[in-house]
Amino acid sequence: MNPTIRDVAKRANVSVATVSRILNGLDGYSDETKQRVLQTIDEIGYQPNAIARSLYNKRTQTIGVLFPNLTNDFSSAIISGIEDYANDHDYSILVCNGMRTRRYLQLLREKQVDGVIFCSYLLTEEYKQALDAMKVPVILVASISDYASIPYVKVDDKRAAYDATAYLIRKGHREIAMIAGNEDDPIAGIPRVEGYKKALFEHGIPYGEEKIVYGDFSFESGLIAMDALLNGGASFTAIFAASDEMAIGALNRATERGMRIPDDLSIIGYDNLRVSNMVVPSLTTVNQPLCDIGITAAEKLIHMMKNGRLAESTIMEHSIVERQTVKSLC
Amino acid sequence: MNPTIRDVAKRANVSVATVSRILNGLDGYSDETKQRVLQTIDEIGYQPNAIARSLYNKRTQTIGVLFPNLTNDFSSAIISGIEDYANDHDYSILVCNGMRTRRYLQLLREKQVDGVIFCSYLLTEEYKQALDAMKVPVILVASISDYASIPYVKVDDKRAAYDATAYLIRKGHREIAMIAGNEDDPIAGIPRVEGYKKALFEHGIPYGEEKIVYGDFSFESGLIAMDALLNGGASFTAIFAASDEMAIGALNRATERGMRIPDDLSIIGYDNLRVSNMVVPSLTTVNQPLCDIGITAAEKLIHMMKNGRLAESTIMEHSIVERQTVKSLC
DNA sequence: CTGAAAGCGCTTACAG
């Protein structure tokens, strides 16, 4: 058995209350007692049991973090930001990966996490209720909700898409296709299409339905989307893809089909994943500050846990990262 | 306050012992009592408190997982394998990311995790002692140790490097350079160099020191290594890189310097990260079954936690994934 | 079939 606070108390000839006070930096003991207790702790290698402490305190210093999919740069950059900030502030993170959301929510409740970060999920009514029942603060990352009680941290998708499209226009392109995400995705699907359309409109460029193709953000869907675009007969000199993975899929397929990037076709992506800098030619894209998004989410959550007050949502700054896949036509 | 087992007991007119028995599927109650209790639980929305349970049981159903760096495909594929298996077997994972190892180990001990998975770390004497003090099973992933008490799950690095080099030889290459990992890394550095040398030796190809350059497994170091190789004046028709990231770095720099891959130079990588399939041309590489490695590690650990017996180490199968960066000279 | 009680390892009023 690992030694407990009682073992320390006995050996040092004090009460457990005194040991506890010393451990927690409260006062109520002589310096001599303190020294003796500290030495005893060292001698028997005592470590406090956080489970027992949590039971009394009703705080576990643990944050539950949910991702639909961890195996991509996007998620891992965010999670590493969260973990970093949390750890610096004495919280650990319980990671949940995958679509067993209902089950996870119950698990997090049973394990008494102090707060929850929900990443890239659409918050359904059911989840909202489960979260309410837990009575702990929640933050949404890369997602939004209609509930005022749940702040979010994300980039302005519509504006970022607008800026990406406007960037292509500024480079002299007027025939611009788009590889969009899921058509019904209210977070990263629809708003990016809206931003694209708005940029075209404001620059007096007619929008053509044949210039837009939908994927699911994945590399594979970028491959397929590129084929669809090329076979569809639309004419375009540039593509805005709603994710780097799709942009790189498009890059691959276009290259396979004999096109030269950016000479024959310009491509701009979205996310600025590490891989966007590893492909040849390196991908021009929209940067999302993923690590910062994670940090900000953790910061907000911890703030809410500490004062019990609601935090504000935050829109993080995006930016265009110019690399080699966009050719200037001017 | 969330309702407790006492609230259920009172409302259902039974003792907490009975509620507990029903909750845990033990026997000792009439069917009628059971129905009444279950209904009460439902009515007041009772959820058991896992912290209280853990305090008594001395089991938290939690596994600590440590990574030096989470923000890469390698780590995230492994962690997702671990999480998947663990969750299926009623364990959650507490994720630690970064080099604050000592601090993490103490944290995991205080939080009473039931087991630890240590990924891509060299197990120092200090960590070993901390782990011993925790008295819980430990598994090493993508690493080894001299301690019989700590089983590992990994690929045979030397053999995999041998096979990669032999593959190039089989394709007719005789002048083969290597971009190695850290020169002093006993896990992924030295053994891969040994495998490379062994393959050359067994095929009667003289080894030349000028043909080997050391990086640190990162993309950036691959860039630099390629320059070093090209400027060093060694002659070679193929490169074996000890990581996909370095291979892709080499691919980038070679392309920048006007070489055509694989026509002017063949490259084989190591890891089979998702990105290896996204670059153009797609990278021929050594596959490590990362997700399976994670699953196997979790399986072994849970097994050890359940029976208290030591598990055996496992060498996972690697394989060569043929894509487009190696040209046959035969 | 059921309950009272002790105990898991802490923390915090309360009393002295």
Added chain:
DNA sequence: CTGAAAGCGCTTACAG
């Protein structure tokens, strides 16, 4: 400055 005691929310012998 210090300790005895109650309590956090469970589980499990033990007794009936």
